Amino acid sequence: MLLEETLGLWITRPDGLYVDLTLGGGGHTAAALERLSPSARILGVDRDGEAIAWCRERFAAEKRVEVVHTRYDELENLLKERSLPPPDGILADLGVSSRQLDSAERGFSFRFEGPLDLRMDPSRGSSAADWLSRASEGEIARVFFEYGENHRSRAAARCVVRARERRPLRTTGDLVQALGPVAYGKRRNAELAKCFQALRIEVNQELASLDGLLEQAPRVLAGGGRLVVLAYHSLEDRRVKQYFRDAETWELLTKKAVQGRTDPNPRARSARLRAATRR
16 A cells, blocks of 8 residues: 555654645645654645645644645745754655545546636636636647647647637636547547646646755755655656666665555555655
């Protein structure tokens, strides 16, 4: 089970300081608390205000947990502001949470009709609808290709531009309809998933945030501290894999990615888990 693998790599000292950089519904933190002593501490971080509200209520009586609303690439500043010692373990679960995917109002999934938003933090930045309304055809094609690994990116971008000339693309259904000429038949869902993933990565600047985290990790971790990352697509996983190749900084704990293909949780089956110890 991937949860047990993750906890085994992340938690090393029962009285340590740990950081859960993608708190979500609090599942990893709740499971970790069962392994930790009363003197341990977990700093739980998320950029999603709904997740923060949920976890503040969930952990309201838990003195070992502090919940903070911010991006995970703000970790270094966060630790400095609180005068905290270097953490013993950092966990980053990079996937979109079930709560986000299942909320039509957030626009993360083409399965539901809702606003074309896709922001992890709806209080900041531009929605996917706003970005699509002003991006050039070339920019849209680049994003579909680079972030969705979509080999029909130019055709998909052309469909979007033609559709927005007729009327603004404000909902997930509008975008699905616009992509109809390139997303149909047996490949329909796969093509739509690529485009929605690409827009989500662009709107949230996910790869830039990941790069920021990876840059900060060796500076903030305790000696012998661990960085544990769960990635859900090859763009993230390649970055983490290449980053951990720095043998002067990291000692690998996972020679190959631990995959969740047989996990009881269907949404964990695409996960690739990598971990390393800071030398």
